[in-house]
């Protein structure tokens with residue numbers, strides 16, 4: 001202790017002042033709870049703290065000065081206690097926060113993002129590509145009448161495609177004009193031609209329904225892409241070019257398209273459409289020049305108007321592209337499968 005000149009009371013007060021000053025300094029410099037605790041032991045420690053030592057000096061103060069010295073001592077003790085409490089609170093708060101603070105070094109919780117079903121993705125890509133070829137997307141109803149699903153498409157009443165066992169006829173409408181879940185998207189060709197004049201370039205993508213037993217290549221509900229192109233001078237070469245451009249864009253690379261003679265009541269001539277990809281030919285659907293009977297059914301001048309149409313299976317196209325062996329996988333709703341797309 002530095003000797004201070006003056007009365008014992010002066011010496012005592014000087015020590016109290018130094019003690020309070022040192023305590024304030026030590027606590028201001030403390031950067032954690034441990035430093036605060038060390039200061040508490042140094043200044044307020046019950047056995048050898050500096051307040052305890054100062055208290056012992058009180059004995060040297062003359063009796064007359066004792067009451068004043070005692071008050072000063074108590075003031076100093078109280079102010080050191082207050083300084084300690086403030087410092088302790090400061091670090092207690094920091095430590096509380098640390099308990100539930102965000103640990104920025106932890107790996108974040110992965111957010112699960114949803115995505116479109118592979119069939120929806122395929123539909124959108126087909127729409128995009130056909131849009132670039134000038135085809136407009138249109139929709140038609142899934143519940144259809146005989147006219148649009150069969151008659152206007154020249155599918156006569158005795159045609160096996162109309163067999164009740166091959167269609168989902170609706171029980172609610174067993175009357176003269178039964179309704180059914182459409183069995184093909186060719187219905188949309190009729191609806192568009194009935195309401196618009198040529199020229200037309202439309203595609204329609206949507207669900208169709210047939211009571212097939214589900215297996216690797218069949219499902220009672222599936223999707224078709226229907227195309228209709230009506231312009232003067234249209235021929236089969238235009239049809240093949242459009243299908244080849246589409247297939248090349250969708251599957252990537254130069255995809256070859258092959259026509260095999262076939263029959264559909266609503267096209268003449270009619271073909272099956274195969275696409276070659278990965279060294280294999282795969283049947284994708286049917287196509288042909290719109291039959292004059294269909295043009296007449298929708299009120300077009302069958303001698304002046306020409307067009308082509310095609311209908312392809314969306315599941316087939318998607319399965320081909322993604323290497324899916326069993327189309328039922330598309331509808332099992334197993335996210336481990338769906339997540340791959």
Ligand code: DAH
Nearest residue numbers: 184186286287288309310311
């Ligand atoms: N609608 C036919 C089917 O479901 C596919 C089809 C064939 C559509 C020829 C067409 C077409 O537009 O011209 O099997």
